[in-house]
Amino acid sequence: MDAASVSQQRVTELLVRWSQGDDAALAELTPLVYGELRRLAHRHMGGERPDHTLQTTALVNEAYLRLADQTNPRWQSRAHFFAVAARAMRQILVSYARSQQSQKRGGGALKVDLDEAALLSPEESKEIVDLHEALEQLSALDSRKAQVVELKYFGGLNYDEIAEVLKISPVTVRRDWKFARAWLYKELHGAA
Secondary structure, three states, rough: OOOOHHHHHHHHHHHHHHHOOOHHHHHHHHHHHHHHHHHHHHHOOOOOOOOOHHHHHHHHHHHHHHHOOOOOOOOOHHHHHHHHHHHHHHHHHHHHHHHHHHOOOOOOOOOOOHHHHHHHHHHHHHHHHHHHHHHHHHHHHHHHHHHHHHHHHOOOOOOHHHHHOOOOOHHHHHHHHHHHHHHHHHHHHOOO
């Protein structure tokens, strides 16, 4: 067995222990998942300046706090944990993007701390909100395909991990991804 699969199994074991109320498991889990959460956040923040590490750190910390603050987590596996993390990151990014757009239109004086203000550029804010709205439309048509996009794009999960989370075959995941990608492209770029 290679080191990566041992690490994945260890993460799953710790998630199960944490779900059963073992707070010590959370302390041991943190260094194992933090790097992966950081990698996911870095993917989302890729359009920003490379020297601006605050953005990635702010997103990771906010997502991790939301995950760790759950009262009764019921993690099924490592893939399930990262799927929930992906959703948390998406919600955080959409909230910040909407907040920035609201401020740009003069929509009330919102208190925004320095970390939040540096998180997204105005262009990224619009793109994230547009993607979120398109995903909501796709979800109304076919929620599974929208979940595949969320897990792949926001969660960085591979086809096998997505299949595990959604309890479908990897072939179905690939088909859903191909369809959803084409559908989203058409929605976001018009029927050119």
